[in-house]
Amino acid sequence: MGEGRGSALVVVVAILCLLAITQPTFAAIHNVGNRGGWTFNVNSWTRGKSFRAGDILAFNYARNAHNVVAVNRRGYATCSAPRGAKVYQSGRDRIRLNKGQSFFICTLPGHCQSGMKIAINAA
Template structure:
């Protein structure tokens, strides 16, 4: 019987340690406001330069939803300023997007906006 209680204790401790680890991973994620105080605007493509991003960091896109949007795209979509069929469109004006490991590409699909520099490429370690 004592052996059963020990097993339960070990499981409880393991679960507790996993929860603590998850808490620290979430707490360590950085939050970046794209474009700084100016927000998600034209000519923001250079904004990521000099910043170190990690997977799990959050990008906040602030903009006027009547004038802009945010769409996550592939590298090809970024280069051609086109969103593929089925792409996720963000339209709240206060979008929060978690970065995945590797390259992350975002554009505005309003006519001419991406071509005018309303796009960013972010690499997360």
């Protein structure tokens, strides 16, 4: 009976040690455009911000007034969505960032050209 307690104690101590040396990481939630939300001239919103893989972008906007489309670098530069691009249009879209560059635009006529686009590099 004493051996069982000793083994359980070793397991508990090992788990506690692992928890002590690992640092939990929590994804940050970034409200795109801050209080103004996803709207015109938001393309400079990313300046001075740091993003990590796993962080969540929260796109808040009036449904049917805008959309969010994940595009590639060319789509970002030309304000056009490639065939098969993922389109979000709930007005409360949440997108988890992958490591590397991500690009998002609004594809409603004239919106992207009015600065409704963001480019993000997540570490």
